[in-house]
Amino acid sequence: MTNQILAENPAGEHGSAFTAHMISATWRDGEGWSPLETVALADIPMHPGTIGLHYGQVVFEGLKAHRQPDGSMAVFRPAENAQRFQRSSRRLAMPELPEEMFLAAVEEIVRADEHLLPDDPSLSLYLRPLMFASEANLMLRPAREYRFLMMAFVAGGFFGGAVEAVRVWVNRAHPRAFPGGTGDVKCAANYAGAFLAQREAEEAGCRQVVWLDATERRWVEELGGMNLFFVRDGRIITPRLTGTLLPGVTRKTLLALAESLGHPVSEDQLSLDQWRDECRAGSLTETFACGTAAVVTPVGGVVDGEDGWTVGDGTPGPVTMGLRHALLDLQQGRLADPHGWMHPVRGT
Ligand SMILES: *Cc1c(COP(=O)(O)O)cnc(C)c1O
Numbered sequence: 611m612t613n614q615i616l617a618e619n620p621a622g623e624h625g626s627a628f629t630a631h632m633i634s635a636t637w638r639d640g641e642g643w644s645p646l647e648t649v650a651l652a653d654i655p656m657h658p659g660t661i662g663l664h665y666g667q668v669v670f671e672g673l674k675a676h677r678q679p680d681g682s683m684a685v686f687r688p689a690e691n692a693q694r695f696q697r698s699s700r701r702l703a704m705p706e707l708p709e710e711m712f713l714a715a716v717e718e719i720v721r722a723d724e725h726l727l728p729d730d731p732s733l734s735l736y737l738r739p740l741m742f743a744s745e746a747n748l749m750l751r752p753a754r755e756y757r758f759l760m761m762a763f764v765a766g767g768f769f770g771g772a773v774e775a776v777r778v779w780v781n782r783a784h785p786r787a788f789p790g791g792t793g794d795v796k797c798a799a800n801y802a803g804a805f806l807a808q809r810e811a812e813e814a815g816c817r818q819v820v821w822l823d824a825t826e827r828r829w830v831e832e833l834g835g836m837n838l839f840f841v842r843d844g845r846i847i848t849p850r851l852t853g854t855l856l857p858g859v860t861r862k863t864l865l866a867l868a869e870s871l872g873h874p875v876s877e878d879q880l881s882l883d884q885w886r887d888e889c890r891a892g893s894l895t896e897t898f899a900c901g902t903a904a905v906v907t908p909v910g911g912v913v914d915g916e917d918g919w920t921v922g923d924g925t926p927g928p929v930t931m932g933l934r935h936a937l938l939d940l941q942q943g944r945l946a947d948p949h950g951w952m953h954p955v956r957g958t
Contacts (some may be wrong), residue, residue, distance in 0.1 A: 629723035629735070629762045633715040636744070637705045639754035646711060648718050651761060661753040662742035668798035669698035669742075672902045673859075674765065675720045675727075675735040675955065678943035683724050684952040685737070686902075686941050688716045690859045695739060698795035703752040704741060712739065713953070715760045720955045723762055731942050736765035736903065742798075765903065773926050773934065775910025776899075778833060779816035780882060781807040782915075785824035786832065787854040794853055801835070808834065816913055818899070822882060823854060829879050833899040836907070837861035840880060841896035841929045842888060850877045860900040860937070863951065867936050873929065882914070889919045896927035898934075906934035 632651045636644045662668050671694065675685045692712035699706050716737060727735050739760045743753030784807045787793020792800055807819045818834040831849055832838060837858040839848045846868045851857050868875045888894035889912075897909040908926035912919050921927075939945040943952070 627763045629719075629726045629764070631719060631722040631762075633719050633758075633760040635707075635711065635715075635758045637707075637756040637758070643705075643707070643711065643758075646715055646718065648722055654757070654759075656744075657746035659746035659748055660743070661745050661747055664748065665743070665750065666797070666799040666802075667702050667704055667743035667753055667756075668740070669695065669702060669704065670796055670798060671695045671698075671737075671739040672796075673716070673737050673739075674902055674941070675716075675724070675737060675762075676941045676943070676952075677724075677727060677729070677731060677734070678952075678954075680943075681958075683720050683727075683735070683955040683958040684943065685716055685720065685955060686953070687859050687863065687951050688713055688953050690862070691739070694796065694857070694859075695741070698797055699741060701792055701795045702797055704743070705756055707741065707758055711758075715739065715758075716953075717955050719760050719762050721957050724955075724958050727764055732766070734765050734941075735762050737762050773908065773931070775908040775921075775924060775926050776817040777815065777911040777913060778818045778820050778909055779811035779814045780820045780822070780912065780914040781810065782822065782827055783807070785827070786819075786821040788824035789853060791854070794851070794856060796856065804834075814913055820882075820912065823852070828881050828883075830882055830885055831855050833909070836899035836901040836904050838909075839864065839898050839900065840885070840894055841927065842894045844873075846873045846875045846929065847878055847880060848875070850879055852879075858901055860902060860905070863937065864900055864906070864933055866949070867940075868933060871932060871936060885912070886914070886917070886919050889921050895922045896930050897921045898927075898930040905937060906930060 628651055631648055634647050671691045673688055673691045675683050678684050692709040696706040741756055741758045744757040745753040745755040786804050811819045820833055821831045823829040823831055865875050899907045908930045909921055910924040
């Protein structure tokens with residue numbers, strides 16, 4: 611399996627590499643949250659009428675814990691994920707998990723299973739928090755009972771080895787998100803709706819889908835489950851958060867890191883036409899995608915129906931690779947952390 615496949619699909623073939631435990635809690639109307647429990651990872655019995663299965667009241671998160679040079683574990687910006695998990699829940703009329711419970715669950719699963727993370731700095735523990743409507747009822751209304759779970763698996767070598775630039779495919783038929791919809795939160799339904807376009811991209815020999823805005827089908831928004839960045843005349847530009855983009859923690863981090871590395875950054879809109887024309891003119895020299903699983907992944911070429919273009923010379927560019935290494939160095943504890951982004955896990 612290549613790094614890239616893992617990067618795009620964190621579970622990938624490692625779906626079977628889940629760790630030993632999961633954290634669990636239940637919310638009931640009138641009672642609130644039960645205390646967190648750490649239990650063996652196991653199947654969960656479900657009534658066939660479970661609301662989450664029928665009406666998609668399901669939200670999730672993705673974050674990583676990294677082994678530090680002293681052997682302890684630290685999690686990258688978990689409070690950001692806790693807050694986004696709350697925003698996603700609010701959007702689907704689900705109860706919010708308090709931030710301190712989210713952080714306690716993160717610490718607990720890392721403490722329980724860190725021994726399953728091999729001593730290889732290119733590996734990390736990917737944490738997957740999930741909440742779904744667990745009440746059995748077929749009425750079209752929000753559930754009165756929810757289950758929170760957090761599981762983990764060992765995620766593979768996203769650095770070291772050669773980083774390959776990926777070819778991406780422009781999707782025009784099936785937008786991921788629309789104004790007023792759920793594109794800015796991490797709910798399960800967003801991904802179910804995206805699989806068809808992902809399959810079409812693969813049939814066109816590409817790795818990932820370029821999402822355009824749903825209204826004009828003109829503005830570049832995201833790439834698969836990742837945010838996009840462009841390097842234009844030495845400046846870094848990333849699409850503005852219009853409400854149909856997922857506000858990535860990696861995106862937010864890279865905006866700050868890029869500035870501290872001396873790159874001017876701006877949040878703006880970029881049209882598909884600009885992307886193509888400026889690549890051909892040589893003024894737009896790099897494109898990369900970013901996300902918790904993908905870290906920073908270079909884009910080398912774009913396929914748009916019968917048309918297509920190369921980004922730069924089609925290989926990973928210097929700004930892309932500089933940011934990738936800076937982010938990995940920070941997460942793996944080789945770089946100072948002035949912002950306090952790394953959350954140490956006590957007892958590891
Ligand atoms: C999760 C996700 C991202 C990346 O978010 P991170 O917090 O950086 O992992 C970007 N786009 C979509 C659609 C996502 O689901």
